[in-house]
Amino acid sequence: MEIVFVCTGNTCRSPLAESIAKSMNNQFQFSSAGLFAYEGGPISRNSERIIQEEQLAPATLSHQFDEADSRKDLIITMTNGHKAHIKAMYPNSNVYTLKEYTGAQGDIIDPYGGDYGVYLNTYHELSHYIEKMINKLSDN
Structure with a gap:
């Protein structure tokens, strides 16, 4: 499965x-x-710092969402606005916000321009919801 x-x-x-x-x-x-x-x-300096400090797998370089991405098995966005944008461009795509997919509501706030603490909060929020997402996917 490609996500x-x-x-x-x-x-x-x-x-x-x-x-x-x-x-x-x-x-x-x-x-x-x-x-x-x-x-x-x-990627941003603070995101890279967190990846290194938490010894996470490296992220790929920045990539523009395209038609090939729209055909992936699951598209997970950070906000409802991102989801609406993708649905407008690619109506048949399988797209959810991260929180929506895990049964919650709301957006993952953009840490861009914030200090390291803001990025760390985003990291913890993402970790929480991604763990829920993976558990849901593994149960299916």
Whole structure:
């Protein structure tokens, strides 16, 4: 099963989510993309710092969400806005917000521009919901 995490620029939340998921589970294929990403760009300094400090799997370079991504088995977005954007472009895509997929509501707040503590909060929130997501996928 191929799962892609999506955020705005693919520099903070989605690469961090990809890295967390890869570190929690090797049964599924995880990747990440951004709706407005700079192709091949690096992830944010604070996301990279967390990946290194937590000894997580490395994230891929920044990637622009495209038609191939829209055909992946599961698309997990960070916000309802990201989900709506993908649904408008690719109506047949299997897309959910991370919280929605795990039975919760709301968005994963963008840490962009915040200090390390803001990124750490995002990391903990992502870890919580990704663990729930993987448990749900493993049960199916």
